[in-house]
Amino acid sequence: MSAPTVLDAGALVTGLAWRVHPAEQHDTPVSVFAGEDKRSQARIAQLTRQHNELCTQAVDAFEIAAGLEAAGVNDRQARTMYGAASVFELAQAMYDLVPTRPQHAAPPPDPWHRPVHVHLLHGLLYGLPGLMYAVALSTLSAGFNVVVLLAATIIAAGIGQGLSLLGQVLIGRGHREAASALFRTALVVAGVLGALVLVGSLFIEPLSPVVLLAGAQVAYLLAATILMVLDSSLLLLAVLAPGVVLAILELSGASPLPRSATLMVLALSVVAAVAAAWYKLSGTFTDTPRHVRDRFGLARFDFTLSAGYTAYGIATAGLISFAVIDALTRGGNVAAGSIALMMLPLVASLGVAEWLVYRLRSRAVTVLRQTSSMDGFRLGAREQIMRAALIYAAVLVLLTAATVVLFRQPNPAAFILSTCAYSVLGMAFLGTTLLLSLRQHRLALGLALAALLVDTALRLTMTSASPTAIATMHLVVFGAFLAVTLPAVTTYYTSAGAHR
Numbered sequence: 097m098s099a100p101t102v103l104d105a106g107a108l109v110t111g112l113a114w115r116v117h118p119a120e121q122h123d124t125p126v127s128v129f130a131g132e133d134k135r136s137q138a139r140i141a142q143l144t145r146q147h148n149e150l151c152t153q154a155v156d157a158f159e160i161a162a163g164l165e166a167a168g169v170n171d172r173q174a175r176t177m178y179g180a181a182s183v184f185e186l187a188q189a190m191y192d193l194v195p196t197r198p199q200h201a202a203p204p205p206d207p208w209h210r211p212v213h214v215h216l217l218h219g220l221l222y223g224l225p226g227l228m229y230a231v232a233l234s235t236l237s238a239g240f241n242v243v244v245l246l247a248a249t250i251i252a253a254g255i256g257q258g259l260s261l262l263g264q265v266l267i268g269r270g271h272r273e274a275a276s277a278l279f280r281t282a283l284v285v286a287g288v289l290g291a292l293v294l295v296g297s298l299f300i301e302p303l304s305p306v307v308l309l310a311g312a313q314v315a316y317l318l319a320a321t322i323l324m325v326l327d328s329s330l331l332l333l334a335v336l337a338p339g340v341v342l343a344i345l346e347l348s349g350a351s352p353l354p355r356s357a358t359l360m361v362l363a364l365s366v367v368a369a370v371a372a373a374w375y376k377l378s379g380t381f382t383d384t385p386r387h388v389r390d391r392f393g394l395a396r397f398d399f400t401l402s403a404g405y406t407a408y409g410i411a412t413a414g415l416i417s418f419a420v421i422d423a424l425t426r427g428g429n430v431a432a433g434s435i436a437l438m439m440l441p442l443v444a445s446l447g448v449a450e451w452l453v454y455r456l457r458s459r460a461v462t463v464l465r466q467t468s469s470m471d472g473f474r475l476g477a478r479e480q481i482m483r484a485a486l487i488y489a490a491v492l493v494l495l496t497a498a499t500v501v502l503f504r505q506p507n508p509a510a511f512i513l514s515t516c517a518y519s520v521l522g523m524a525f526l527g528t529t530l531l532l533s534l535r536q537h538r539l540a541l542g543l544a545l546a547a548l549l550v551d552t553a554l555r556l557t558m559t560s561a562s563p564t565a566i567a568t569m570h571l572v573v574f575g576a577f578l579a580v581t582l583p584a585v586t587t588y589y590t591s592a593g594a595h596r
Contacts, residue, residue, distance in 0.1 A: 140178050140186070144194050151194040161187035208458035212451055217329050219447020221320065224336055226443055227343040228362045229313075230436045246420060248293055248310040250413040252286075252317040257409030258402040259318060263325040265398055274393040276377050279322045281392075283374055286318040309363045316366035319373040328376050335372045339365025347436070404537045408528075411544035415521060415574075416442075418551065419514065422566055437503045438514040441495035442522040448491050449526045452484045457533055460595045470592060477590040485582070488526055492519040513567035521574040527581035534594045539584060547577040 144151045150163040161183050171182045180186035229249070259282050266275035290311035323332040339362045345351040346358050353361065419435050463476035496519050505511040524547070531540040551573045558566055588594050 140189060141193065143178065143186075144190050147190075148194075151190055154191060157184070157188040157191040160190050206458050206461055208454050208461065210451075210454050214329075215451035215454065216447040217333070218324065218450055219445070221324065221329055221332055221336070222446040223443040224333075224340050225316070225320075225366075226436065226439070227347065228309075228339050228365070230343070230347060242420070244293065244307055245310040245313070246417055248314050249317075250410055250417060252289075252314040253413040254406040254408075254410035256317045256321040258406035260321050260325055261402050261405045262392075262394060262398060263322070266392065266394070267325070271393050275325075278392045278394075279325075279373070279377055282318050282322065283315075283370060283377075286315040286370070290314045309359055309366075312363040312366045315370045319366075319370040322373045323369070323376060326376055328372075331372055331376065332369060335368045336365060401537060404541050405532075408532070408537075408541045408544055411541065411548045412525060412528075414548050415544070415551065416518075418555065418570060419518065421555070422514075422563070434505055434511065437499055437505070438511060439518055440499050441492050441515060442518045442525075444495055445488070445491050445522055449488060449522065449529065452488055452526065453530050453533055456480060456484050456530060456589065457595070460589065464592060464595055473592050474590045478586065481586055481589050485523070485526075488523060492522055495519070507563055510563035510567045513564060513571055517567060517571035517574050520571065520578055524574060524578040524581050527578070527585040530585050531581075531588065534588045536584075536588055539588075543577065543581055543584070547573060550576075 147160070147163060147167065150160055154160045154163070164183055164187060169183060169186070174180040174183050174186040178186050178189075180189060259278075262278060263275050266272070266278065293311040293314065294307060320332055323329065342351065342353070342358055342361055342365075346353075346355070351358055416439070419439055423435055459480045460477055463473055463480065467473045467476060496515050499515055500508075500512050524543075528540040528544055531537075531543075551570065554569050554573065555566070558569060561569075
């Protein structure tokens with residue numbers, strides 16, 4: 097800020113200060129002022145036109161004074177040209193002359209906003225491969241084949257979680273070349289792993305369609321992850337459509353092909369997803385910078401975080417696989433239809449769960465902008481999370497009730513308990529997914545692993561128990577998992593620092 101000085105006073109007496117340069121005409125032209133914006137031809141009014149935005153948006157005269165000085169207007173010009181004692185007095189006169197017309201700035205873009213149909217499409221893509229999986233299960237009996245298929249699916253699901261994180265990190269940083277290189281490497285590794293599954297199984301049993309599907313499953317899960325990260329969900333849906341239609345025909349008993357031929361077609365369908373992912377990556381990025389070749393430009397922290405996501409994916413896939421394990425331990429072939437039905441509420445609600453997670457994060461940003469106190473934010477955030485929990489619980493209850501009523505099973509008590517158990521597990525997964533989005537990775541992993549270990553330990557002690565008793569045990573464990581997860585989610589979600 098400037099102020100009158102003795103030198104200025106001396107210059108006024110000697111007449112040296114009367115020769116001044118007018119203020120620059122860098123703002124709004126005079127011709128645009130009409131109606132309520134019309135101002136007089138007085139010199140100070142002309143100055144307000146030159147600095148129109150400054151005058152109409154300023155919160156006080158001091159802001160105008162700062163703007164004038166930044167534009168080169170000093171105390172001498174204020175005295176000689178506008179009759180004010182200083183820049184401060186000139187700024188006050190301008191502030192009093194021009195009405196304040198604040199422009200409300202548009203809120204910043206919401207990073208969590210997605211159209212609802214995107215989440216529902218993702219949920220559909222999460223669930224449709226389960227139909228093909230169910231066809232494979234219907235050919236299984238306890239033995240080597242089931243171990244291969246379950247192990248391949250669980251491990252590939254975990255790797256897919258870790259790969260998705262690394263890809264999102266690189267794309268978020270603007271390193272799309274590195275993401276492309278990483279995805280290409282992942283597809284090659286997936287092909288190698290799938291081949292190892294096939295070759296390794298030959299040393300134990302002759303190659304079967306189920307083992308072939310297990311090898312293809314590894315490649316498919318990674319390819320599907322890549323396509324979804326690249327926002328190519330519709331391409332993935334188009335690739336899966338033939339296999340899904342054939343799986344529905346097989347499960348309904350209307351397939352025109354033998355069971356072994358159906359499995360071969362399903363394996364080719366999932367391999368086509370790999371080809372689609374490779375096609376999506378081909379020709380997109382032609383040059384690979386040097387930093388991309390060095391660990392894809394990722395830091396140690398990124399790989400550590402990805403390892404946590406991989407472990408979380410394995411834990412959640414392991415919890416879901418108990419439906420298959422329980423069926424196999426009862427001997428004979430798997431009742432694929434029963435397994436698919438008891439998992440139906442969980443699988444059918446995956447898209448809603450994803451939408452609710454994004455909706456919760458988006459609403460938290462809105463509440464944070466609209467409240468001025470921490471207590472107000474906590475109240476608003478708690479209301480949002482309770483509303484989301486009730487919405488998802490209502491969806492699961494409706495789906496569970498519809499499944500139980502429409503599809504009657506030979507053992508209704510065990511079927512109802514199992515269906516309810518996996519619906520409760522879906523609620524717990526909603527909580528741990530929200531914890532992941534809030535950067536509470538270790539907590540989410542710890543809760544999922546604890547539930548898996550407890551359920552596994554109890555399951556080993558109940559090898560000869562009835563299906564109803566086993567289903568009850570799962571319901572109790574999953575209920576405890578949910579009971580521990582919900583308070584943790586509420587604590588972190590209602591903390592304003594978690595959303596910054």
